[in-house]
Amino acid sequence: MSSQSGLLNAGHDAFKQGRYPEAIQHLEEFCFNCNDLQSPDYFRAQMWLVQAYQHNGQHSQARAICNRLAISENPDVASWAQQALQSITGEPASAQTQPSMVEKAGRAGSTGLKLAMSGAGNLTLASGVTIFLLLGMVLVLALAVFFILSSETPTTGLIISVAFTLIFNLAVFFLSPWLMDLTQGWLYHTRWVSLAEIENQSPEAAAVIQRVCAEKQLKQPRLGIIDDENPTAFTYGSLPNTARVVVSQGLFTYLDDDEVATVYAHELGHVVHWDFAVMTLASTLVQIVYLIYIFARRMGRSGGEKMKDAFATAAMVAYVFYVAGTYLVLYLSRTREYFADHFAAEVTGNPNALSRALVKIAYGILEEGQRAQEPSRLMEGTRALGIYDHKAASSTGTAYRIASDPSKIGRVFLWDMFNPWGWWMELNSTHPLTGKRVRALSTYAEQLGIEIEFDMGHVIGEGRGLNKGRLYGSFVLDLLLYSAEVIGIFAGLVLGIFLMASMGNQMALACPLIGFGLGTLIKTLVMFPSYKQAPATDVLTLMSNPYASPLRGVPAKLEGELIGRGDAGYAFGSDLMLQDRTGLMYLRYASRFGPVGNFLFGMKRVKSLIGGQVGALGWFRRGVAPWMDLIQINSESGTVVNSYHRFWSFVMGAGAIILGVVVAVVLTGSV
Numbered sequence: 001m002s003s004q005s006g007l008l009n010a011g012h013d014a015f016k017q018g019r020y021p022e023a024i025q026h027l028e029e030f031c032f033n034c035n036d037l038q039s040p041d042y043f044r045a046q047m048w049l050v051q052a053y054q055h056n057g058q059h060s061q062a063r064a065i066c067n068r069l070a071i072s073e074n075p076d077v078a079s080w081a082q083q084a085l086q087s088i089t090g091e092p093a094s095a096q097t098q099p100s101m102v103e104k105a106g107r108a109g110s111t112g113l114k115l116a117m118s119g120a121g122n123l124t125l126a127s128g129v130t131i132f133l134l135l136g137m138v139l140v141l142a143l144a145v146f147f148i149l150s151s152e153t154p155t156t157g158l159i160i161s162v163a164f165t166l167i168f169n170l171a172v173f174f175l176s177p178w179l180m181d182l183t184q185g186w187l188y189h190t191r192w193v194s195l196a197e198i199e200n201q202s203p204e205a206a207a208v209i210q211r212v213c214a215e216k217q218l219k220q221p222r223l224g225i226i227d228d229e230n231p232t233a234f235t236y237g238s239l240p241n242t243a244r245v246v247v248s249q250g251l252f253t254y255l256d257d258d259e260v261a262t263v264y265a266h267e268l269g270h271v272v273h274w275d276f277a278v279m280t281l282a283s284t285l286v287q288i289v290y291l292i293y294i295f296a297r298r299m300g301r302s303g304g305e306k307m308k309d310a311f312a313t314a315a316m317v318a319y320v321f322y323v324a325g326t327y328l329v330l331y332l333s334r335t336r337e338y339f340a341d342h343f344a345a346e347v348t349g350n351p352n353a354l355s356r357a358l359v360k361i362a363y364g365i366l367e368e369g370q371r372a373q374e375p376s377r378l379m380e381g382t383r384a385l386g387i388y389d390h391k392a393a394s395s396t397g398t399a400y401r402i403a404s405d406p407s408k409i410g411r412v413f414l415w416d417m418f419n420p421w422g423w424w425m426e427l428n429s430t431h432p433l434t435g436k437r438v439r440a441l442s443t444y445a446e447q448l449g450i451e452i453e454f455d456m457g458h459v460i461g462e463g464r465g466l467n468k469g470r471l472y473g474s475f476v477l478d479l480l481l482y483s484a485e486v487i488g489i490f491a492g493l494v495l496g497i498f499l500m501a502s503m504g505n506q507m508a509l510a511c512p513l514i515g516f517g518l519g520t521l522i523k524t525l526v527m528f529p530s531y532k533q534a535p536a537t538d539v540l541t542l543m544s545n546p547y548a549s550p551l552r553g554v555p556a557k558l559e560g561e562l563i564g565r566g567d568a569g570y571a572f573g574s575d576l577m578l579q580d581r582t583g584l585m586y587l588r589y590a591s592r593f594g595p596v597g598n599f600l601f602g603m604k605r606v607k608s609l610i611g612g613q614v615g616a617l618g619w620f621r622r623g624v625a626p627w628m629d630l631i632q633i634n635s636e637s638g639t640v641v642n643s644y645h646r647f648w649s650f651v652m653g654a655g656a657i658i659l660g661v662v663v664a665v666v667l668t669g670s671v
Contacts, residue, residue, distance in 0.1 A: 008044070010307060011025075011027035017050050018055075023052045023081075024053065024363045030045050033227075037253075043059075046069060049569045050084055053065070054076045057611055058611060061572045065506035068087065068254075068367070071302050074199045094442065108109035115447050141482065152279040166399070168375065176461035177243075184226075192222070192224050193285045195223065202256045202264075203257060203261075204261035205261040207270070209400075210266050211219075211246075216272050218243075220245055221243040221245045221271060223246075224245070225246070225247060225249060226249065227244060227249050228249070229249060229250040230248055230250050231254045231360070232250070232377055232379060232382060233245070233264070233386065234385045234386045235271060235276070235385070236385065237621035238277065239274075240272070243276075245271075248378065254360050254361065254363065254367075255356075256353075260349055261348055262342075262348050263357050265354075266387055267387070269339065269344055272343065273336065279336075289321050290318075290320060290322045292318045292421070293315055296314040297309045310619070334430065334588065338432060339603065345444040351442070351444035352451075354441055355442065355454055358388060359454075360395055361387065361393075362434065363393075366393055369393075369563075378469055389430070391624055394539075394585070394625065395412040395415070395583075395626060396413075400574060411459070411544045413454075413460060414547065415622060416433035416434060416436055417435045417439065418471060419547070419549070420472055422435075425623045438461075442454065442491075478549065482550070483522070484519035484522050485516050488519025488520070489512045490515070491515045492516065493511065512658030513657070514657050516653075516656045517652075519651070520652050521649075524653060526551060527619070527646075529553060529619075533555070535555075537556050537585035538580050539560075539584065539585050541582075548620065550622065552622065553621055555619055556619075558578060558615070558616060559616075560581070560584060560585075560613070561611065561613055562578055562610050563575070565577065565606060566586045575588050576587055578616055578628075587618065588628065588645070589601065589630050589643050609641070614635045629643070
């Protein structure tokens with residue numbers, strides 16, 4: 001305690017004497033280690049930090065703290081924060097940075113009502129089919145390898161590998177709670193707390209934990225809190241009675257009591273459904289398939305031609321099964337998120353609160369992203385575990401920040417619901433897209449006969465009015481163009497094999513290189529259209545574009561402040577984060593000197609740009625996470641930074657073609 005007091009006093013003394021960087025260092029350390037985030041000392045430290053940041057030119061960090069304090073339950077603190085925001089921005093807080101306070105819809109009068117599932121199929125069926133298919137894959141491949149091997153060629157290596165995998169995964173499975181405890185404590189300084197402390201911060205959450213554990217005859221999970229303002233929650237363990245439910249302090253900062261309760265209910269849903277056990281089994285089976293692939297590939301390097309061909313076929317089939325198994329596990333993970341949402345809606349009778357929680361978690365991630373010059377290690381490290389994929393937070397969080405009514409928030413879900421790229425990108429994600437989760441929760445509110453928080457019916461109606469030709473007309477072609485380099489290599493291989501077989505021409509070896517180059521050039525022409533007439537816009541407008549894609553870049557101009565790097569935990573990252581009046585945008589930079597230039601730019605120039613007002617020109621793209629490929633940055637001081645994405649794509653494509661031609665000429669001359 002005395003150490004904490006010393007930090008606070010040292011920070012205040014440095015602030016009074018105008019040593020603002022030193023004050024910031026002491027006050028940030030005090031706030032990070034402070035256990036009572038409602039104490040007068042904590043609020044004083046936060047207020048001094050705001051002023052120190054402001055004097056030090058770190059306006060985005062000052063605004064981020066004010067945004068949190070402005071929603072404090074302490075009226076004096078909230079009033080001070082709103083006045084501070086006005087002095088920082090020159091505008092009323094509500095006009096620029098205050099989040100819209102969405103009027104809450106109702107909740108059911110009772111809990112535990114059975115609700116028809118929406119958004120996913122039967123959980124038992126999904127788990128059973130996935131495990132059955134994975135087991136089938138393992139069995140078929142194991143039998144194939146067994147019958148291929150002659151009695152003279154032992155399978156000891158494969159047996160030992162599979163046995164080791166099973167034993168290792170079994171040991172890790174049962175030891176995982178304690179191993180995770182160690183890593184969580186080391187990386188994130190997790191505090192293990194009693195139910196009473198949870199009750200102090202969220203009485204309804206504590207009540208939900210007690211009720212669910214009693215009804216489901218569960219041992220109360222070990223409860224943890226991470227002192228990080230990025231809102232998140234996750235669960236881990238091996239069996240339900242060894243479960244841990246961990247949340248960040250940011251969850252209590254950004255969410256109301258009933259919303260926190262639904263998040264805890266969601267995490268308890270994972271415990272009740274044995275999610276970690278099923279996912280561990282599924283992942284183990286995928287690993288075994290991969291082991292069989294490795295084994296067959298290695299065995300194919302020896303023996304006779306017949307044996308080599310047989311093993312090559314087994315390896316190819318094993319790899320196909322491995323890829324299919326990976327996507328089955330991802331599908332299972334998304335399905336279990338839907339069922340955890342469903343469980344939370346049933347046990348709390350409040351699906352609207354979980355919808356709000358998802359949106360406000362996105363908002364909180366966005367706000368915390370403004371304060372940090374590097375992305376959160378916590379959010380990156382727990383991406384697959386967390387209740388929300390932080391990569392998808394930009395669009396939803398941006399809408400919540402400035403929207404005056406829930407329908408405007410719903411507009412950013414149009415891409416999730418109707419753009420075919422959303423479906424395609426979701427295939428590689430552990431979490432469903434936010435819009436789909438909110439839509440499922442809205443159907444539960446309808447079943448309970450209560451008002452719906454976000455009018456997803458209106459969103460669906462607007463989506464049906466979208467231009468279907470623009471959405472779907474060229475999607476198959478765009479998908480092929482998106483993979484043009486791979487298709488070019490494959491086409492080159494096929495052509496090369498044909499030339500080798502029919503003509504015996506060694507030039508065929510150059511065909512894959514030329515195919516890769518042609519595919520790259522064709523894709524480049526589509527990805528980087530002319531930017532001469534790029535319109536000035538803002539982040540929210542770009543996020544609300546239901547036709548955006550990761551392939552066809554949308555030329556756009558943004559104006560805002562560079563608030564930090566875009567690369568998680570990389571001190572020399574060259575990518576940047578831009579904050580405008582409506583939200584955050586990830587900016588990808590490409591030096592004319594390639595990776596070396598990127599490193600030097602990140603090491604020498606990025607730091608001087610952070611905190612400055614800039615104009616950014618680039619191509620906007622939308623995947624699960626939106627971003628902009630930079631063309632140029634213009635700072636207020638006159639500094640111009642050029643970026644060369646299109647240039648390098650042309651260089652790579654043309655270079656591959658030239659190299660292929662050179663290889664062909666050399667081979668022709670040697671024949």
